Amino acid sequence: MIKQFIAGSCYSYILSSENEALIIDPHISLPDEYRKYLTKNKLTLKFIVDTHTHADHFSSAAVLKKQFKAQVLMHEKAISSVADKRLKDNDQINIATAGVKVIYTPGHTDDAISLYGQGKLFSGDVLLIGSVGRTDFQNGSPESMFDTLQKLKTLPDETILCPGHDYHEQRLSTIAKEKKGNPFLKETNKETFVGNMRAKIIPKPFNLDNIIRVNQKGQATSLEMISPRDASSLLKQDPQTKILDVRSALEFSQVHIEHSLNIPIDMISAKINELSQSRQSYLVLCHTGNRAAMAADMLMQSGIHTVKVMQGGIVHWQKEKLPVIKGQGGMSLERQVRLIAGSLVLLGIIMSWLLNWAFIFVSVFVSSGLIYAGLTDNCLMGMLLMKLPYNKKLYKTKADGGTCSISG
Secondary structure (H helix, E strand, C coil), X not given: CEEEEEXXXXXXXXXXXXXXXXXXXXXXXXXXXXXXXXXXXXXXEEEEECCCCCCCCCECHHHHHHHHCCEEEEECCCCCCCCCEEECCCCEEEECCEEEEEEECCCCXXXXXXXXXXXXXXXXXXXXXXXXXXXXXXXXXXXXXXXXXXXXXXXXXXXXXXXXXXXXXXXXXXXXXXXXXXXXXXXXXXXXXXXXXXXXXXXXXXXXXXXXXXXXXXXXHHCCEECXXXXXXXXXXXXXXXXXXXCCHHHHHHEXXXXXXXXXXXXXXXXXXXXXXXXXXXXXXXXXXXXXXXXXXXXXXXXXXXXXEECCHHHHHHHCCCCCEECCCCXXXXXXXXXXXXXXXXXXXXXXXXXXXXXXXXXXXXXXXXXXXXXXXXXXHXXXXXXXXXXXXXXXXXXXXXXXXXXX
């Protein structure tokens, strides 16, 4: 049996056979969800596998190891104080009567592995849906990525792809679909592939060095997690405890918890002194928990130790039907583009009909721009709209920094 868990754009999995289980790429915000699933299905957690050293989010491998006394498995090249056993290419990981094969898949990082079994490929951050992992992380290599993809292309077409991330809300794919539609998997010329990969310039994930450090040393165990219900009770009992919401101004304006303090994550470092002088305790909150864990780590490193991370962020708070304040928020950039593009096309048609046929070129121009945006994933209208003061304010801190995907 396979269960997929989602935390923002991060995917993790529990594989089980009879009464044994293993977890692949556990996320810092989900230990409680894993525990509930294991308990409900009467499963004993035997192994925890991190497919590589994550650089965009905290792993909960160290937390789960402490809770369940399970072994942490990583590739032999991984720099890790958490791993109990080192894996090599073609190793087998067995749980009860089932097993998965280890495939060494360097490229995204030099310690990356994928797991293959039961007709499924758990590819970590190497092969993604319609994309691949970027190659500018820890000893990543576009040359190695190309060789890895050629290896994965030999798997049966019906193999189900279970990636470590997706940024477009797709959950699964197949090797056949990726061979047909994934431009990186379709490329057969190594020199061209490497050149295209090296030409990509994309932002690094926020706080990358600290995330790698925490994952290598297993320091996520020091992050105290608290459920939304317990957080709500604590806020009522202790006036010195305050919610610190590290989402963007746009996200905060759409929905937030009453009396919470909004400091977007990339502004935390500039506010450290102010936060420490307040002598308050903080419950750090974001959308699903990823940014909150990063922010809590920054606070603790700066000497603020009265910090807890709210599990599941505002999403879980709302699932528990706890009170929130909802605002109008801002209009997303995508909606702004659709509204303006549709209006210009309609205006061009009306003007060409009422005044002069030449106005039809307004509609042609806008349509061409939308086609160009679809083919290149670069929206010129969106870029122009981003320069407006309104959008600069709303979108300044919305992104976490970068993603693990080469194409976002």
